[in-house]
Amino acid sequence: MKKYWKFTAIIAVIVLSIGTFYVNSAISADQNPEFVIKKESGDTKELEPLVLEGSYQGASSGNYVSRDLKITRQGTEYRNPSFLNRLIGSPMPVIESLQEQYRGFMRGKSPSENLFFENDRFLAYANVDYEIGFNSRESKDYTFEIDILNKKEDSTDSFTMKVPDANKMDHVFVDDVQIINGELNIITENMVRDNNSDRLYGEKHIYTIDMANQKFIKHEPIIKEPKGQDNTHFDITFIEAEGSTKMHEKLLFLTTEREVIKDRESTRIGDTSREAISYNLKTKEKRRLSEDLNLEENEISAFDGSAIYLTKVNGQKVMVTPFHLEKKQLGDSYLFQLSDKPMNEVPPLIKIKDGKLYAASNRMNSNTTASVIVADLKTGDSLFKGELRIKNSEDEIEDYDLYIHDIFVK
Amino acid sequence: MKNYLKLVNFEFNRVVKLFTILLGITLVVQMAGVIVQSREYLGRANEKMNEDLMSKAQFLTDYGQISFAHIVRSVWFLGPIALCAAGVAFYIFLVWYRDWVGKNTFIYRLLMLPTTRLNIFFAKISNILIMTLGLVAFQLILLPFEALVLKWMVPDDFRNDMGVKETITSIPELTIIIPNSFVEFVLYYGAGLLAVAILFTAILMERSFKWKGIIAGVLYSAMAILVLISPVLLQELVLNGFFYPMELFVIEIVMGIIVLAVSIWMSGFLLKKKVTV
Amino acid sequence: MIEVKEVEKKFGRKKILRGVSFTAKKGEITCLIGINGVGKTTILNAIMALTPVQKGEILLDGEPIKEKTFEKISFIPDALTMLPNMTIEKAMEFMNDFYTCWNMERARELLGFFRLHKDDRIASLSKGNTAKVNLLLGLALDVDYILMDEPFSGIDMFSREEIANVFTSHLIENRGVIITTHEVSDIEHLIDKVVLLDDGVVTKEFDAEKAREDDGMSVIDVMREVYQG
Numbered sequence: 001m002k003k004y005w006k007f008t009a010i011i012a013v014i015v016l017s018i019g020t021f022y023v024n025s026a027i028s029a030d031q032n033p034e035f036v037i038k039k040e041s042g043d044t045k046e047l048e049p050l051v052l053e054g055s056y057q058g059a060s061s062g063n064y065v066s067r068d069l070k071i072t073r074q075g076t077e078y079r080n081p082s083f084l085n086r087l088i089g090s091p092m093p094v095i096e097s098l099q100e101q102y103r104g105f106m107r108g109k110s111p112s113e114n115l116f117f118e119n120d121r122f123l124a125y126a127n128v129d130y131e132i133g134f135n136s137r138e139s140k141d142y143t144f145e146i147d148i149l150n151k152k153e154d155s156t157d158s159f160t161m162k163v164p165d166a167n168k169m170d171h172v173f174v175d176d177v178q179i180i181n182g183e184l185n186i187i188t189e190n191m192v193r194d195n196n197s198d199r200l201y202g203e204k205h206i207y208t209i210d211m212a213n214q215k216f217i218k219h220e221p222i223i224k225e226p227k228g229q230d231n232t233h234f235d236i237t238f239i240e241a242e243g244s245t246k247m248h249e250k251l252l253f254l255t256t257e258r259e260v261i262k263d264r265e266s267t268r269i270g271d272t273s274r275e276a277i278s279y280n281l282k283t284k285e286k287r288r289l290s291e292d293l294n295l296e297e298n299e300i301s302a303f304d305g306s307a308i309y310l311t312k313v314n315g316q317k318v319m320v321t322p323f324h325l326e327k328k329q330l331g332d333s334y335l336f337q338l339s340d341k342p343m344n345e346v347p348p349l350i351k352i353k354d355g356k357l358y359a360a361s362n363r364m365n366s367n368t369t370a371s372v373i374v375a376d377l378k379t380g381d382s383l384f385k386g387e388l389r390i391k392n393s394e395d396e397i398e399d400y401d402l403y404i405h406d407i408f409v410k
Numbered sequence: 411m412k413n414y415l416k417l418v419n420f421e422f423n424r425v426v427k428l429f430t431i432l433l434g435i436t437l438v439v440q441m442a443g444v445i446v447q448s449r450e451y452l453g454r455a456n457e458k459m460n461e462d463l464m465s466k467a468q469f470l471t472d473y474g475q476i477s478f479a480h481i482v483r484s485v486w487f488l489g490p491i492a493l494c495a496a497g498v499a500f501y502i503f504l505v506w507y508r509d510w511v512g513k514n515t516f517i518y519r520l521l522m523l524p525t526t527r528l529n530i531f532f533a534k535i536s537n538i539l540i541m542t543l544g545l546v547a548f549q550l551i552l553l554p555f556e557a558l559v560l561k562w563m564v565p566d567d568f569r570n571d572m573g574v575k576e577t578i579t580s581i582p583e584l585t586i587i588i589p590n591s592f593v594e595f596v597l598y599y600g601a602g603l604l605a606v607a608i609l610f611t612a613i614l615m616e617r618s619f620k621w622k623g624i625i626a627g628v629l630y631s632a633m634a635i636l637v638l639i640s641p642v643l644l645q646e647l648v649l650n651g652f653f654y655p656m657e658l659f660v661i662e663i664v665m666g667i668i669v670l671a672v673s674i675w676m677s678g679f680l681l682k683k684k685v686t687v
Numbered sequence: 688m689i690e691v692k693e694v695e696k697k698f699g700r701k702k703i704l705r706g707v708s709f710t711a712k713k714g715e716i717t718c719l720i721g722i723n724g725v726g727k728t729t730i731l732n733a734i735m736a737l738t739p740v741q742k743g744e745i746l747l748d749g750e751p752i753k754e755k756t757f758e759k760i761s762f763i764p765d766a767l768t769m770l771p772n773m774t775i776e777k778a779m780e781f782m783n784d785f786y787t788c789w790n791m792e793r794a795r796e797l798l799g800f801f802r803l804h805k806d807d808r809i810a811s812l813s814k815g816n817t818a819k820v821n822l823l824l825g826l827a828l829d830v831d832y833i834l835m836d837e838p839f840s841g842i843d844m845f846s847r848e849e850i851a852n853v854f855t856s857h858l859i860e861n862r863g864v865i866i867t868t869h870e871v872s873d874i875e876h877l878i879d880k881v882v883l884l885d886d887g888v889v890t891k892e893f894d895a896e897k898a899r900e901d902d903g904m905s906v907i908d909v910m911r912e913v914y915q916g
Binding site: 011099108 | 419422423548550574575588590591593595649652656
């Protein structure tokens with residue numbers, strides 16, 4: 001055995017050293033602070049369905065770290081950035097549940113909520129595919145790839161359709177997919193080349209498809225970027241409704257027009273005007289909502305398909321006002337006290353679900369507190385009010401930031 | 411099995427000198443790096459505070475505390491690691507050619523041993539792995555000691571202590587040799603082992619067919635790489651993302667195992683039927 | 688019995704062996720004779736599966752060569768078979784580790800017989816002593832067959848005598864030996880069988896004793912007849 005000592009020693013060193021390292025790193029507690037939602041008033045039960053997703057950035061021991069995390073009623077769960085987790089990725093909860101339920105159908109489909117539509121009869125998917133030409137100027141041969149799962153018959157209808165006038169387009173993105181009255185509607189953002197001015201103009205377009213015959217019934221632009229205005233920057237945003245895979249008769253768009261002022265030395269943005277436009281998929285009619293919404297003062301924070309929730313931050317208070325599309329009128333405003341400490345002017349994140357409003361500030365650090373609010377939309381009563389805190393005060397450090405990127409309500 | 415272990419032990423004893431030299435260089439250069447860099451830092455601090463009359467607080471805000479991360483990001487630290495990597499890469503070839511080249515024709519003895527010749531292959535590849543992991547393990551042991559030296563050199567106020575794990579995760583260069591999780595560790599070094607097995611097969615082709623073998627070896631390696639990336643290529647170019655990421659991962663693992671098995675089989679065949687002294 | 692049947696071997700386009708066949712029996716010393724470059728070493732390498740052959744078959748006691756064969760046959764090549772930095776003792780230990788048929792007692796006996804020092808490093812040995820170490824390592828295996836490649840080439844006179852003495856000793860008794868040489872004179876009187884090789888084929892295979900007794904010809908006489916006549 002004597003002649004094996006070097007070999008035995010090195011094996012022992014390898015196993016002990018590497019083993020200890022990985023065992024230690026597996027069992028050692030997270031160094032990062034644990035955030036909890038501390039109750040100020042109301043019932044903590046209201047927090048049960050709420051998940052705050054964000055990231056923690058701290059200069060822990062002079063060493064910059066950024067970790068993704070989830071905060072719930074139970075506390076903080078740092079996302080384990082393990083190799084397998086990163087590999088599998090973390091699709092949106094809606095997509096994840098669709099993948100579990102319709103594993104075969106969901107194969108090879110881009111995991112974006114807005115490309116799917118689901119009701120009790122159908123699960124539909126539409127995306128745009130293209131061949132890359134030899135140069136970017138060449139037409140890219142855009143094609144809709146459409147897959148429709150008929151849930152009752154458990155059959156899948158897959159077909160492709162050439163995007164009309166594709167040769168004029170530089171980009172086509174799908175914003176939403178909706179089946180209304182048995183017709184498939186694909187709402188897209190198109191970048192259309194104008195040959196006269198050699199410029200691209202953005203537009204929102206709707207394609208209505210007869211699913212049975214796989215034919216276009218009609219297609220038309222919903223909103224177009226106006227031509228011939230070189231000194232403005234025009235932007236059209238599709239505002240995705242809560243649960244965008246579900247049926248919505250009404251779509252919401254926001255246009256932003258910014259004046260571009262070109263000086264000799266610099267370019268800057270001048271006046272900005274915004275306009276909200278709703279579009280009814282059944283009647284194919286659109287309507288300007290600007291006067292009603294007062295977008296000079298309000299931000300659009302949420303859209304649940306029938307109501308737009310406007311927010312206005314004023315000091316430590318946030319005012320939420322619903323606008324009902326059907327009734328075409330503003331509802332009662334509610335004022336929520338967010339926190340006692342000064343906070344940033346960015347409006348909070350808002351989610352609406354089952355008649356309740358969930359709001360959370362999007363940032364917290366040692367100078368700013370973050371509030372979490374649950375309120376009843378019908379009565380305007382606050383059901384829960386609380387603040388994010390670091391659980392153990394000894395974990396508190398001078399220099400950190402907690403960002404909340406998104407809130408989910410289960 | 412017994413013969414395999416004997417051979418691994420024998421092969422390890424052949425490389426132990428090179429291995430010790432690499433460990434020695436790593437120890438000396440990295441320790442020197444810790445001392446030199448903390449001196450440099452303290453020197454600067456003295457200069458700024460005594461000559462430019464900068465306050466301590468001002469110095470710390472301008473220049474920051476010294477942490478082990480500073481030291482790791484230097485040639486003093488990464489140089490020896492690169493040297494060790496080069497040493498291992500060099501030894502992948504040397505482990506075979508040393509038995510043929512020059513006056514030393516130990517290959518006669520190896521091929522005439524009353525044990526399956528594949529054991530020679532296994533012994534040599536195990537040795538590469540042991541050598542590599544030995545270097546990694548040594549670096550892991552060295553890190554806390556180097557941190558200790560930094561502690562002795564630099565007063566508390568100017569220093570920012572970091573744990574071994576923190577040190578490693580904060581420096582991408584180190585996560586290559588010491589990945590964050592054990593799963594990754596197994597995958598990284600498994601992939602490395604696969605690459606070595608492919609290279610060994612190519613080397614044995616050269617040993618069997620001389621210059622024609624070089625072409626065969628290059629072709630074999632290219633084929634192996636193609637087979638390994640074919641699922642990803644298919645996924646991207648033909649199947650339009652048909653597989654879920656987890657499925658693709660499992661397929662890749664299976665592909666890796668297949669290529670490894672073929673390489674081992676091919677090496678065994680070459681050693682048995684084609685290799686020449 | 689070692690049977691070499693119709694063995695063909697090419698190096699590149701050049702055919703070194705073009706259908707070589709012969710047999711070597713246990714208890715006999717078979718001598719492969721031929722000028723340098725005729726493929727004698729290649730035949731021994733082929734028997735030990737150290738180089739592939741294109742055609743033909745080599746059998747040992749009726750079976751093809753496999754790993755277990757190396758407990759039955761040992762090869763003493765004209766090359767260093769141990770690492771240069773090993774001592775003779777370490778080399779002996781190595782053999783003891785891997786071969787069940789290694790006979791340590793006999794190895795020690797040979798050490799004395801050749802007057803070698805166990806602590807000498809192989810790299811430091813003279814050509815003659817290197818050859819002796821090779822012989823030691825080959826002969827201390829309890830095997831049925833021994834192959835020797837040019838055991839006398841480039842070796843001083845005294846070493847040659849010592850090595851030649853091996854052939855008359857109990858070390859060789861009852862074993863089958865194949866020896867290659869181009870200088871047959873040292874061992875002519877020991878040889879049982881001669882295989883003459885020329886241009887990749889066996890030109891003559893004969894019993895040395897028979898030639899001596901029946902025709903009154905020495906091995907060299909027969910060689911002369913074949914190569915020059």
